[in-house]
Amino acid sequence: MMDIKYIRDNAEKVQQNNVNKGYGNLSVEELLDLDNERRDLQTQVDELREQRNQISAQMKNGKPDQDLIDQGKQIKIQLSEREEYLRATDEKFMELLKKFPNMALDSVPVGLTEDENVEVKRVGDQPKFDFTPLNHAELAIKRGWLDQERAVKVAGSRFVYMKGDLARLEFAMFQFGIDTLTDPEKIREIIEGAGLTGKVSEIPFTFVLPPAVAKTAVFEATGRLNRAETTYKIEDEDLWLNASAEHTLSPMYLDEILDEKDLPIRLVGYTTAFRREAGTYGKDTEGFFRLHQFNKLEMESFTTADKSYNEHLFMVAIQEYLMAQLKLPYRVLEKCTFDIGRPNAKGVDIEVWLPSQNKYRETHTADYITDFQTRAMKTRVRRENGDLKLAHTNDATAFSERPLIGIIENYQNADGTVTIPEVLRKYMGNKEVI
């Protein structure tokens, strides 16, 4: 959620940001009108309550006074009318305010389609094959690793059974990710490699197995509840299935005041993610590129405002490190204003090279969210100087299932086998090929 005080002071800039992020229909003027109305009403209500309290205080000492009781009754009537008006105005105000997107940093490229995303760099060589490479779905089905037909029978389209060595490889990859993120030595190595020494904390991540559901109000506070297109609701419960561990990690400190000396809090959470994928019919239907259900390892961190930007760069560095360790060819994109998403101030995507599609496809996102989530969640920090400030959150993918697609396509051999990336072999019984 945006800071109304910031909007009051920066009306034009906020309106321009709305336009840049594809929310040009949201009017700052309309919001500020509601804000003024709301504050006027609040003052009126406060004054009436003050009168009521004064009358009540007079009544404490002596016997009940009919005159005071009558005055109190008058105030009660006026107050309930004003309060109702205030409640309705406040509701309209909040409804509109919650729709406002976070301010994009000035460095974020302005653009209203994903074509405006800017490629920052390419890393790793695209493999050359002396045979015609299969796409990941063909290969996985051929090897008995993927059963879509039976999944359709049981659960419907966009669900799969993942089996055998591919399923094992997935857990190997996740274990590799967990081992890396919880290892102080590896964290230091990544920070050094990214030139962030002294700029970010060197404390490792804590591995978390979080709930996979969140209550409506909590999910809304994350700014990620998208009823129409993404999120599944559990019938007869006030619960939604998470579409990422972010949705249950970021609200962990809801309504809490954190101590600065305990920061940063770095978490890496594993859950199964559920997405309705409404509006993507016909897109990426082959294999397991876009499913209603997939597993994901997600990073989340809580910092003070002055540390959060470097924390974001650190998370991107981690993502690059993981991809580089797997020796997958990838590229890094600076996402444009439209593509970074409503809660983001900045966003980076990492895409893996897919030989079958002859292009790079998204595997990782890093979200720089500033205080947009913590304002709604009331997650604050007691600074060392005693100030109370909103915490900042950063959120980023460690591994989803998509890098597996990159692995089996880039590491495939002519005979249909797949060479296992070196760093994963120890998790696969030291096998070199599956």
Add this chain to the structure above:
RNA sequence: GGAAGAGUGGCCGAGUGGUUUAAGGCGCACGCCUGGAAAGUGUGUUGAGUCGAAAGGCUCUCGCAGGUUCAAAUCCUGUCUCUUCCGCCA
């Protein structure tokens, strides 16, 4: 899922309609006292909104949401969470 009990400032805990602007204690912060400390002692110590240059004023906040009343931590209704017991269960 059923039954009973309980939710009060950072923590413990008093409080069954108006001397509560939430007693008292612990912890914490800053003083006084002391050669220094302990003890003692004084002041302060939830968070939010709003007005104000500031000092400060006003309002709200006793799990949450409604209701009764001139007046609610206190009475009523709903709901959530926790504890104990029962049932079910990986």
